[in-house]
Amino acid sequence: MGPRLNLIAAACENMGIGIKGRLPWKLKSEMAYFTKMTSQTKDPNKKNAVIMGRKTWQSIPLKYRPLADRVNVVLSSNKIEVDDDVLLCSSLEMAMAQLQQPPLGETIETVWVIGGSSVYKESLNMPECHRIYLTNVKALYECDTFFPEILPAFKLLQDPDVPQGEQEENGVKYEYKVYEKDLKD
Template identity: 55%
Template structure:
């Protein structure tokens, strides 16, 4: 079974977004997101990012579709002619995963990148493996929030590519954490 990981940055009041954008500016965290979702061991395979419609359109137009990854949008209202040809649209997460399963020999990693309802559905799925969470030690005004992490998730040691300890940029402290779903 093809599995996926989630990646998200969350502030202390569980916020992840404001008016379709990030409420903070942390360049090194964006670089971490990009590097992590692009990283693969087999250069013949590709990584996939799955997101909801609002998350996709929250990405600046010059940066979408997210480069060097297969972009999948979950939407029941968007039509394929409203998006670049290389962007795939599915009406459900499980429907997208079943289609990706047919190409699993060409896919190395699948990443769930937002938004709130996609994260909630993903954490409940048996396909969910890990949650890569950047904990931002500050509160921000937000209108989109990360769902409560189920008790089935346990914090694990981050991989060698994850910077350890508390980081700081622009006076904001944050930390990279990794949680694994226990069966």
């Protein structure tokens, strides 16, 4: 089996993750956490990959695309304009297969799904899906995009790399949660 597949997202009380192609909140510390988690590797000779749908790719401001220090993978059934160093795939299965083939397969430590909603939903059902890193934003925001229901096979756990307890920024409280797939299921 190739690299593990993790999901990372921030969702408010109604599991909303976005509105009109944007995040509904501005939380610099939470964004720094996202960057650290998706960039950091245990092996300094490896990189992580981030998989995202076309709308998520297009929602990233141009100056931040592609996301630095990560292999960027964009899923789209249509040919779209992406940088030369971005992998464009027509399906999640195709992306996972390409990330496991040499030379990429030898350099990828962890694969992170970073959105959107349909990519999260499809990822949850994949055998490679290992963990969900979900920031629970303790407020209600108007959203038009939502994180899918977390399957019963995923159980809450403590991860020493994840800050514990309630955080607060700009008057918004949030908490980092980590769910891991119960391998018995």
